[in-house]
Amino acid sequence: MKVLNIIFFIITTVNCLYAKNLPVKEIFTEEVWRGEILVEGVVAVRKEGKLTIEPGTVILFKSIDIDDDGIGDSELYVEGTIIAKGSKDAPIVFTSESNDKIPSSWKYIMVNHAKYAYFEHVLFEGAFSGLQVHFTKAIVKNSIFRNNVDGFRFSTANIYVCNNKMTKNRHGIRYEERDSKGIIEFNSIQENEIGIFPVTKCGDKVNFRYNNIEKNGYNIKVGDEQKENLSFKNNYFGMIFESEIRKKIYDKHFDKNLPIVNIKPYSKKPFLESDVKCLEEF
Amino acid sequence: MFRRILVSLLLFFCFYGISNACVGKTIYIGHLDTKEEEMVSNILSRLITERTGTSVKLKKYSNVSALLNSASSGEVDLFVFDSNKINELSKTTDFEKAKSDFNTKFNLVFLKPLLESKSDYTVPIIRKDTLKKFPALPRLIEKLNGLVQPSVISDLVKDSEKRGTKDTVRDFLKSKNLI
Amino acid sequence: MRYLFFLIFYAFLVQDLYSHEVKGRVVFKENTPVFGANVNIYNENRDTKILSTTTDPEGYFNINLEEGVYFFEATYVEKNRRFVGYSGKNPLLVSGSEYIGIRLLPLYKFKEQKVKNNKTKVIGQVLFEDKPLKDSIVYFYLSGRDIKGMPYVYSMPTNKKGFFEINDILPGKYFIVARKKISGSLFGPIEEGDFIGFFQHNPINLEKGKVYSIVIPVFKKVQDDVPIQVSAKYKITGYAIDEKGNPVSGVYAFAYKNKEMGHERPISISKKTKKDGYFELPIPESGKYYIGVRQFYGGTPLQGELYGLYEQTYDHHIYVDKNIENIKITVRKILR
Structure with missing residues (x-):
């Protein structure tokens, strides 16, 4: 028994020490990233810190999984300010260091109780969540979320999300609206397992409109604990007839205990690039 | 003694760190090492993940008491037992008595049986603490009531050997409109 | 457009x-x-x-x-x-x-009896935890809104059996509230330690020529019902301050075992801070705790809520193996 205890002790101590060894880099002042950046472990932008990322910067997250939960541990954690403004020709890339960009290779960009977050022309790929925003005002424009478990995820946030592409994620957009406000418009949410996943506590304070939500396993799927009916008006669902659209919206029509997703009026043709007009100010 | 306390404390914190270090809540489903039980657990897992977004992981056990120990110590949140196992463990064939035994001895709660015929039944069993964290879980699991008969499960097992568990489980749940 | x-x-x-x-x-x-x-x-x-x-x-x-x-x-x-x-x-x-x-509180019924003299009378007893409460005052209001204003009439302090009497009250609809203020004053807001109870059949229509026998159970105002009391081996003490360094009143400090704070209930909650912003957070045993302060408890923080996290570590933890003193937590309004 004693031997067993000692072995246990060693295992757990090593485990703890190892867990503590997840490298943490903290940013307390202004920092600019350009070129290629390797994130190994946690990079934390603290309250007074400001991280600016220049166009064309490639941020590689090292695939480590110390806690063995199947999700990479490397992450960018922001409580200060982040400005990631790429350009059409030189987007900013957040991706896995390894060659196979499979979902969960790295953890996420977590913007939590932060001062401000701005993302434009950014590619998020191979993460558990490409981008999570909580308790923060954030703008996300002209970006791509690809091959993540959750592409874009938020709760209690003030957000403006315009002209992004969420594709090949398990959930294109996953959210618990809670006390959020905002507009999500002109996005292409295509070829995800679930296009939009309102998990719980969602109302209509975030306005989803003018989005192309199509070719997903379900275009919208309401979480089991969502109670209120939801409204997704003025979006395009890839089909013309309501009966066809309904087949791809998992709500009361599939399970009587779920609320209804109202979709009318819906667009009968997709929104095109020429239709896109993102707000300049939010 | 001191060392033992230290060890268990360390264990506790490490375990805690691990289970929470990531990205939300995880539910652990325990099952015995048979294809049928694994199939039922996979069905539960897929249903819970798809409907609630909570991640679910399976844990395999070689015998009933190991599984039960894990459940009472908090490493397993949810598992499914049939009346044979329960009768043997609680030394009674009385459902109500077994239910109250599990509750008082192990802090485990019987949900509504998934299957019931005469004195035989199959019941999902959940930790009280888990129930507190996921109060809506029983209602979700109830949706499987009557759907996991042995014949159905053995067909699914056969099917999974051809096409893989993931597709089999998904198609089964989709066919019932459950996901 | x-x-x-x-x-x-x-x-x-x-x-x-x-x-x-x-x-x-x-x-x-x-x-x-x-x-x-x-x-x-x-x-x-x-x-x-x-x-x-x-x-x-x-x-x-x-x-x-x-x-x-x-x-x-x-x-x-x-x-x-x-x-x-x-x-x-x-x-x-x-x-x-x-x-x-x-x-x-347990629900009490009331009795009404006709009397010959055509007067309207209320006899009642004020109970705290099923026992009579002496020196409480029973107030009769003409509308719900008045409860925070002036009563139409109020009783003498209850006797040691908790009884009061109002003789010859004008018939009509009343809201009845019992209070006992520790300060001894008759009016003013209810404070910690004061007793308050609402007649459970408010509003009651008192008719001419009837005697009403009522019971009003009261409860003691605790400081906003702090829901978590832990037996403390250690404590963390400190101050909630604003961005200018001034103390912040009306917030609770909390400790979570879970890094993601919020997926489970906190291990410990302090009392609401007063003017000096001071809090004491009981900690049950040594270990790593994630620390912050907020204005409300229960559920997700809201927009506009006062909120702050311990800032000396990036993930807001404190390792506790002794009393921790004089920490400072800066409080801001969420999303403002």
Whole structure:
């Protein structure tokens, strides 16, 4: 028994020490990233810190999984300010260091109780969540979320999300609206397992409109604990007839205990690039 | 003694760190090492993940008491037992008595049986603490009531050997409109 | 098109102005949470029910209300025994996020008897935890709104058997409230340690020529019903401050075992800070705790809520293996 205890002790101590060894880099002042950046472990932008990322910067997250939960541990954690403004020709890339960009290779960009977050022309790929925003005002424009478990995820946030592409994620957009406000418009949410996943506590304070939500396993799927009916008006669902659209919206029509997703009026043709007009100010 | 306390404390914190270090809540489903039980657990897992977004992981056990120990110590949140196992463990064939035994001895709660015929039944069993964290879980699991008969499960097992568990489980749940 | 944008923004604005999240908790007198209690929200005169909800396994409820004055009540039945409870804040003007604590008390019936002299009389007893409460005052109000203003009439202090009497009151509809203020004053807001109780059949219509025998159970106002009491091996003490370094009152410090703070209930909550911003957070055993302060408890923090996290570590933890003193937590309004 004693031997067993000692072995246990060693295992757990090593485990703890190892867990503590997840490298943490903290940013307390202004920092600019350009070129290629390797994130190994946690990079934390603290309250007074400001991280600016220049166009064309490639941020590689090292695939480590110390806690063995199947999700990479490397992450960018922001409580200060982040400005990631790429350009059409030189987007900013957040991706896995390894060659196979499979979902969960790295953890996420977590913007939590932060001062401000701005993302434009950014590619998020191979993460558990490409981008999570909580308790923060954030703008996300002209970006791509690809091959993540959750592409874009938020709760209690003030957000403006315009002209992004969420594709090949398990959930294109996953959210618990809670006390959020905002507009999500002109996005292409295509070829995800679930296009939009309102998990719980969602109302209509975030306005989803003018989005192309199509070719997903379900275009919208309401979480089991969502109670209120939801409204997704003025979006395009890839089909013309309501009966066809309904087949791809998992709500009361599939399970009587779920609320209804109202979709009318819906667009009968997709929104095109020429239709896109993102707000300049939010 | 001191060392033992230290060890268990360390264990506790490490375990805690691990289970929470990531990205939300995880539910652990325990099952015995048979294809049928694994199939039922996979069905539960897929249903819970798809409907609630909570991640679910399976844990395999070689015998009933190991599984039960894990459940009472908090490493397993949810598992499914049939009346044979329960009768043997609680030394009674009385459902109500077994239910109250599990509750008082192990802090485990019987949900509504998934299957019931005469004195035989199959019941999902959940930790009280888990129930507190996921109060809506029983209602979700109830949706499987009557759907996991042995014949159905053995067909699914056969099917999974051809096409893989993931597709089999998904198609089964989709066919019932459950996901 | 511009008009449409305007309309949409206007809609946001209106929603923002008029919908407020009200959270609360229903407990028994031992502070145990009540699962499945009905929470009923009435208009201020308690004659129109506006909506109802039920409490979760931890006794919490959560609703959205438009700006207005409301009367909060909870009811619950256990083993054929009926319980009812009222918020001590009734009637409450909801014009922002609110927290409502409701303590359930057993439901008492009242008796009415005809008398010959054509007068109207009320005899009653004030009880605290089923025992008579001496020196409490019973106030009779003409409307729900008046409860926070002037009563029509009020009793002499109750005697040692908790009894009071109002002779020859004008017939009509009344709201009856019993209070005992520790300061001894007759009026003014209820403070920690004061007793308050609402007659459970408010409003009551007192008829001419009848004697009414009533019971008013009261509860003791605790500091906003702090839900978590832990036996403390250690404590963390410190101050909530604003960005200029001034102390912040009216916030609670909390400790979580979980890094993600919020997926589970906190291990410990302090009392509300007073003017000096000082808090004491009991910690049950040594270990790593994630520390912060917030204005409300229960559920996710809200926009505009005062909130702050311990900033000396990036993930906001403190390793506790002794008393930790004099930490400072900067508080800001969420999303403002």
